[in-house]
Amino acid sequence: MTNEDGLEKLDKLESLDATEFEITEIQTKTKNVIQTFGNLTGSTPKVSRSEPYIRRAAVYMTQNNFVKAIIELREAIKIDPRNSNSYSLLGIAYLKQNLTTMAKVYINKALELNPEDLRALEGKEQLDKILKESPVSPKSPPSSSAKNNSENQSFYNKPISEVLGSLFGKRGKNVSS
Secondary structure, eight states: OOHHHHHHHHHHHHHSOHHHHHHHHHHHHHHHHHHHHHHHHSSOOOOOTTHHHHHHHHHHHHTTOHHHHHHHHHHHHHHOTTOHHHHHHHHHHHHHTTOHHHHHHHHHHHHHHOTTOHHHHHHHHHHHHHHHHOOSOTTSOOOTTOTTHHHHHHHHHSOHHHHHTTTTSOTTSOTTO
């Protein structure tokens, strides 16, 4: 890195808040990976226009800011309604907020678009456990008297980076690193 690059990054850091800077860094790294892939293979993979929205949503989810993540993911779906990643992440965001009805809608849509979407499959498994234990009120969190309450609570307490899975090719690792 040259001194100019370092000064440019410092200027960005001073002018942006930390979250925006993290998002910018992730976008830059993603562009570099795509360019490197293109140089190695002679072709560049097609990147959806919704990817920046999905990346921002993933960052918000790691910060447990599910409201902002949901806004980003809804925009991503408007741009690319055939991207199962948007739907599965949106389902997970709703599931993390204990909004099981909404989670079910979006997880099922993700699986409809891509039956092999691992994130959606894991979300559906957790959703099925929750709904099985509390069939009366699917919008409420699992009751404390449920048999497998600790198992469900472990999902709610699981770091979002584990739930996000391989969104950036780092299964089970922190998305922002």
